[in-house]
Amino acid sequence: MLILRRIPRWATTGGALVAVLLCAGLLQLANANPAASQTLTLTAWQASEDPGLDPNHELWSRTQFVQAPLTAQAGSYAAGGGSIPVVWARALHYNNTLYVRLEWEDSTQDGSALKVEQFADAAAVEFPAKSATSVPSVCMGQADMGVNIWQWRADSLGNPNELYANSVVDTYPSTDDLFYTARAAGNPYANPKQGPVQNLVAVAFGTLSPAATQDVQGQGAYSNGRWSVVFSRPFTGASEDLAAFTAGTSTDIAFAVWNGSEGDRNGRKSVSSFLTLNVSGAAIPEPEGSDWLVLALAAGALLVIGGGGIGLGLYGLREGKRSA
Amino acid sequence: MAKVYNWQLGREMDYRFPNGKAKRQFAAVFNINRCIACQTCSMACKSTWTFSPGQELMWWNNVETKPYGGYPNHWDVNILALQEKANPGAQVWDAARRSGRAAPYGVFEGKTIFETADQVNNMVTGYIPPEADWKAPNIHEDTATAAPAAGVTLPEHGGWFFYLQRICNHCSYPACLAACPRNAIYKREEDGIVLIDQNRCRGYRKCVEACPYKKSMYRPSTRTSEKCIACYPRIEGSDPLTEGLPMETRCMAACVGKIRLQGLVRVDDRGEWIEDRQNPLYYLVHVAKVALPLYPQFGTQPNVYYIPPRWVPRPYLRQMFGPGVDDAIAAYTHPERETVAVLQLFRASQRIVFSYKIEPGPKTAEITVGGQKREIFNDTIIGYDSNGKEVVRVTVDEPTAERPGQLNSI
């Protein structure tokens, strides 16, 4: 099990402050390019062996993380969320396949949505589509610059009767796919063969749709009040609306976390802005002597949107690695 | 936010989307006075659409005993309480400002469920009834408010209950549709039926939260929400039984108590009914005014209309059906000759009746109701389908035959 040291309070509050100012919706409305806020870089190192999908694979404990501040989604209906202030992100690649690992604190493990009032914990990573010529809006992209989203969910399909050991059903006349309407309609969300991660595309709010290929894999693990989730997909995306990666180049990456017991789902979530994802040709650096390597501290950024001159504040960040 | 016209409220109101195109609207009249709570309608729906894994708690059609029963439990008082909290003391009508089809019940001066929402976190004021609330669909069946020793008399019984038959209202301004952040819910131009696209739904349950009638339901075996589909293959005439003609839904056609009449009414792009004098639904809602919308103050402009129960205390009914209640009960207790004939169409045919004609018959009885004399005429009402072809012919007096004593097997 990978253990992170507690992040100092100043780092998280600084991040949260910034994130509030970094109103995703304003960016969307102004159609502004949020590239200027990309002061954080997540490096995907070349792994010496396949990290696989296990979030507790030993390789991850040797990989530097980036601490990305999250905030409530305030820009668009359905707004809300914000109960998860920070996510720790790591990335590796092996054999032309990208692996991203997210970790966050959540004292409630919401792994079932069998009851109507239950919502599952979830997390997502977002990338610009291959076809995007510039950085799209972090808020679901825009018409000419789409985004590719990989979403992991803690729950799986089920029948409410599973909740009640003594429940009895005489018979179900048919259990063909046709009688699971959403499944018959081709909704991957309703497909029992679908893994925990969905591959999605969007070009604006309300347009999020399953991608034609469902080739993103992933796995989550919960322990000691923390979720850790690994996402993985080959570098080459199956189509232009998906993300593509090449060693030695950079793209962008953003994160979102849903806290089920807070009623989080859809727009109600904790979100980051875009970070730079640097797909490095280099191997994981050897550990330094210090406990934490502080690569960058708070970086100030002032982003002027339109004529309004809305200041965006400090971006607290720490990137470090844990000594072996 | 767009401004739309809600004729049931007699005023404009805020809605997320402007009016779309509309040709016809699915609508029905339920006569509460006649329901026997046999639940044949509930079973007709369940055995057609919701008998598969994950749908165990789903009753797209349900019949509940008021005032205590409810599926999900207490759905209506919960919404009323949320609205009252958001706009205390001001959820009132001005019944004096009635005017024609544009404001037949006066003007609602309170706020709708759209107008009490912040439009950022929520488009609609609502709540998600927890699973427990869906598990006793017929709780408090036949439970009366009291059992007065002296018995009960009209016009208002001292101890009372009544059955409320409920399906999705295929609202003109659906709360479920307004709440869906993914635009997975749509309202069809051709018949106003409101559907959830099962391919786009991602189970966020914003519609479950928003629908004030709680007729959008969650299915964990597909992680999507499902709702009454108004048996659209029958409405379209694509059910093999229908021979290409629009046919009433399963829950309507199965109704043992003959309380239900369903059809399609012509509407304009503002959601108002276009004058269609010989359509039986138009007649009952806009001419005789015996049938009223359920909780019109929620603001969704629901399309199932109820003939209110005659014996129930009026304040309760006014809260449920608006200020049109007193006139509706009077019009039902002392009906016009035409109303008596139109009521015969209920469950006379599975084919949707688009228009009717009445052939006058002889006077067959004189009765006294509430001290008022009434004459009964054995008129014949003829119903026509969408092509103007006769599909049904019924008389006011039910034909009877007397069986000779020696053939009586009892």
Ligand code: SF4
């Ligand atoms: S079938 Fe008709 S009479 Fe029976 S419960 Fe349903 S609405 Fe009432």
Ligand code: SF4
């Ligand atoms: S009754 Fe509810 S589910 Fe049906 S259309 Fe109206 S708001 Fe939507």
Ligand code: SF4
């Ligand atoms: S109209 Fe059809 S789908 Fe809707 S409640 Fe009635 S039987 Fe069920």
